[in-house]
Every structure is written in C-alpha cells, then in structure tokens.
Amino acid sequence: MATDPDRPGFLLPLLLLAGFRTLIDDLHAELARQGHPELRPLHGFVLQAVGAGGTTATGLGQRLGISKQAAGKTVDRLVALGYLERADDPHDARRKLVRMTPRGHDGLHRSAVVFDQLRQRWADTLGADRVAALEDDLRAVTPANWFRLDVPGWFGG
Amino acid sequence: MATDPDRPGFLLPLLLLAGFRTLIDDLHAELARQGHPELRPLHGFVLQAVGAGGTTATGLGQRLGISKQAAGKTVDRLVALGYLERADDPHDARRKLVRMTPRGHDGLHRSAVVFDQLRQRWADTLGADRVAALEDDLRAVTPANWFRLDVPGWFGG
DNA sequence: TCCGAATCGTAAACCTGGTTGTCGAACATG
DNA sequence: CATGTTCGACAACCAGGTTTACGATTCGGA
Numbered sequence: 345m346a347t348d349p350d351r352p353g354f355l356l357p358l359l360l361l362a363g364f365r366t367l368i369d370d371l372h373a374e375l376a377r378q379g380h381p382e383l384r385p386l387h388g389f390v391l392q393a394v395g396a397g398g399t400t401a402t403g404l405g406q407r408l409g410i411s412k413q414a415a416g417k418t419v420d421r422l423v424a425l426g427y428l429e430r431a432d433d434p435h436d437a438r439r440k441l442v443r444m445t446p447r448g449h450d451g452l453h454r455s456a457v458v459f460d461q462l463r464q465r466w467a468d469t470l471g472a473d474r475v476a477a478l479e480d481d482l483r484a485v486t487p488a489n490w491f492r493l494d495v496p497g498w499f500g501g
Numbered sequence: 502m503a504t505d506p507d508r509p510g511f512l513l514p515l516l517l518l519a520g521f522r523t524l525i526d527d528l529h530a531e532l533a534r535q536g537h538p539e540l541r542p543l544h545g546f547v548l549q550a551v552g553a554g555g556t557t558a559t560g561l562g563q564r565l566g567i568s569k570q571a572a573g574k575t576v577d578r579l580v581a582l583g584y585l586e587r588a589d590d591p592h593d594a595r596r597k598l599v600r601m602t603p604r605g606h607d608g609l610h611r612s613a614v615v616f617d618q619l620r621q622r623w624a625d626t627l628g629a630d631r632v633a634a635l636e637d638d639l640r641a642v643t644p645a646n647w648f649r650l651d652v653p654g655w656f657g658g
Numbered sequence: 659t660c661c662g663a664a665t666c667g668t669a670a671a672c673c674t675g676g677t678t679g680t681c682g683a684a685c686a687t688g
Numbered sequence: 689c690a691t692g693t694t695c696g697a698c699a700a701c702c703a704g705g706t707t708t709a710c711g712a713t714t715c716g717g718a
Contacts, residue, residue: 351620351633351636352613352616352617353613353615353616353617353618353619353620353621354545354546354549354612354613354616355636356524356616356619356620356623356632356635356636357520357521357524357525357528357616358546359635359636359639359640359643360517360518360520360521360524360639361517361521362639362643362644363514363517363639363642363643364514364517364518364521366642366643366644367513367514367517368514371514388511389511389515392511455511456509456510456511458510459509459510459511459513459514460509460510461510462510462513463508463510463513464510465642466513466642469641469642470638470641470642474634474638475513475638476508477631477634478513478516478635478638478639479508479512479513479516481627481631481632481635482516482517482519482520482635483516484626484627485520485523485622485623485626485627486516486519486520486523487519487523
C-alpha cells in the first residue's frame with residue numbers, strides 16, 4: 345500500500361499533541377477561572393493518581409511511571425500549594441502517606457467536571473459516536489500498560 | 502445529555518497523550534537503530550520546522566510557537582550534535598541563518614519515513630479509513646493556528 | 659542625512675519536570 | 689542478631705521553556 349502524500353505520517357503525532365494540548369489548555373483556563381489558577385496542567389493527573397485513599401511517593405511514582413524522586417518533588421510542590429498533605433504511616437516509620445487536602449479534592453473534582461464538559465464539546469462537534477471511536481481506536485494502538493491499568497486506583501478503583 | 506460514567510472526560514487527554522508518546526517513543530527507538538541515537542523526540546519537529554531552505558532563530562521560534570531564546574538554545578544543541586549549522590546572512594548582519602547539515606537532512610528524512618511506517622501500522626490495525634477519520638476529527642476540534650499553518654514551510658511548502 | 663525605533667541574536671536568571679547516584683533510617687528475614 | 693531491602697530525602701544534573709535585558713544592526717521618517 346502506497347503512502348498517501350496528502351497525509352504524511354508526522355501529521356498524526358502533531359494532531360494528537362495538538363488535541364491533547366488543546367484539552368489541557370482549556371482545562372487550565374477554566375480551572376483558573378474557578379479558583380485554581382496555580383494548578384498546573386499536569387497536576388490534575390497527579391491528584392487523580394493520588395486518589396481518594398492516598399498513597400506514598402514511591403507508589404505515586406509507580407502509577408505515574410516516573411521515579412520516586414520526581415514524584416516526591418511533585419508532591420512537594422502540591423503540598424506547598426495546599427493540594428496535598430503528608431502524614432506519617434503509623435505502621436511503617438519509613439513511609440509518608442500522601443493525601444489530598446479538601447482543596448485537593450475540590451481541584452480534582454472540578455478537573456473531572458471540566459474534562460467531562462470538554463469531551464461533551466467534542467461530541468457536539470464531531471458526534472458522540474466519533475469521539476467514542478476515537479477513544480476506542482487510540483486504546484487499540486496504545487500499549488495497555490501505558491496507563492498502569494494493572495495498578496488499582498486509576499479507573500473507578 | 503448525561504455524562505457516560507464509563508467514559509470519563511479525563512480519558513480523552515490521557516489517550517491522546519498515550520497515542521502521541523507511543524508514536525514518538527517508537528520513532529525514537531527506530532531512529533536510534535538507524536544511527537541517530539542522540540536525536541531527541543522533539544528534534545524531528547525542529548528539523549521539520551527548519552526546513553530545506555533554512556531559517557533563523559526568530560523564524561524558528563515563530564514556527565514552533567516558542568520564544569526566540571528557546572529556539573536559539575535548541576539550535577545550539579542541534580548544532581553541537583551536528584544536525585544544524587549557523588551561517589551569517591550576507592544581507593543582514595544581525596541575522597544568522599540556520600541550515601540543516603547533511604546529517605540533519607538524513608535524520609529528517611528517516612524521521613519522515615519512520616512516521617509513515619508507523620501511520621501505516623496504525624492503518625493495518627484500525628483500517629486506513631479510521632486513521633484518516635481520526636486525523637480529520639482532531640483537525641476539526643483543534644484550533645487551526647495550532648500548527649502555524651499560516652507560516653509557510655510546515656506542510657508541503 | 660541623521661536619529662529614534664524596531665529587529666536579531668544572545669545572555670542571565672529562573673521555573674518545571676524529569677533523571678541518576680547516594681545515603682540514613684527503618685523494616686524484614688535468615 | 690546480622691544482613692539485605694525498602695522508603696524518603698538530598699544533591700547534581702539535564703532538557704525545554706520562560707522573562708528580562710542588552711549590544712549590534714537595520715529601517716524609516718523628520
């Protein structure tokens with residue numbers, strides 16, 4: 345099968361990146377409007393990964409697929425911003441539990457609402473079936489472990 | 502229209518990011534195999550933006566949507582790696598032309614080939630029509646200026 | 659023609675989000 | 689009880705971006 349010169353391969357990653365950044369930028373702008381101007385684009389995913397039950401820096405790193413040191417630094421920033429808090433683990437003095445503060449819960453909840461609204465906006469433009477197809481297709485070509493689906497907590501845990 | 506709890510909105514950006522990073526990681530791995538191990542994921546886009554005719558740091562920044570300083574630093578690195586070279590503009594002593602070296606051309610060409618192959622792989626899995634639909638849909642929901650389409654050189658210039 | 663304004667490249671300082679290496683403290687196990 | 693592993697933290701570093709500033713050069717209008 346010949347390569348279509350009208351659809352060079354590098355368009356695909358560019359469009360994926362553009363779609364991602366469009367969503368993130370829109371989310372960011374809306375969250376700033378709703379009282380969370382200091383919430384950086386990636387912080388929502390971090391809060392998502394911390395989850396309602398809390399976690400540790402090492403566990404967070406595993407869920408996000410980054411080193412525990414990087415996770416720890418991100419936790420530092422979110423603690424400074426008031427979205428997370430650290431607490432000692434009574435059963436293991438080495439561990440420090442990382443939990444969301446009320447402000448963290450608020451930010452995460454608002455993120456989820458805004459993301460749903462943005463997805464709805466796409467569905468209004470494209471049709472709900474095409475958005476769903478887009479999700480299904482991306483899932484099909486993406487390694488399953490990309491989201492650490494094996495780790496409970498990411499989705500409807 | 503109610504929000505489908507099985508398709509939370511935050512899945513969409515996550516899947517877009519996963520798709521992007523999957524493509525970039527695969528490209529990167531293949532380029533390393535083909536003699537360009539030091540080519541970082543974003544460098545391909547930079548070479549693409551420099552184009553066959555060359556450009557300047559400021560022009561590059563405009564095409565990439567970043568500051569001229571950031572563009573200049575990226576050029577520094579690619580010059581150090583042997584992909585780009587700087588030359589004086591005979592008509593304007595302020596400007597420094599940025600051009601691809603033969604190695605730069607080679608890297609860019611191989612990037613394009615690999616991206617085409619990766620797109621073909623997606624088409625084998627999903628069907629060519631769904632890949633095309635994916636591209637069309639993303640184009641429809643992405644601000645047109647995201648790619649600096651107004652600036653000649655990005656596409657088939 | 660000359661002088662002020664705009665442009666180009668570069669530098670410095672800083673931020674975010676990562677990395678690797680190291681290390682002490684605390685746990686787990688033979 | 690000695691050894692090995694795990695956890696969190698610290699340091700040094702890197703890539704990629706920002707804003708601010710500035711010297712050199714070019715442009716354009718009085």
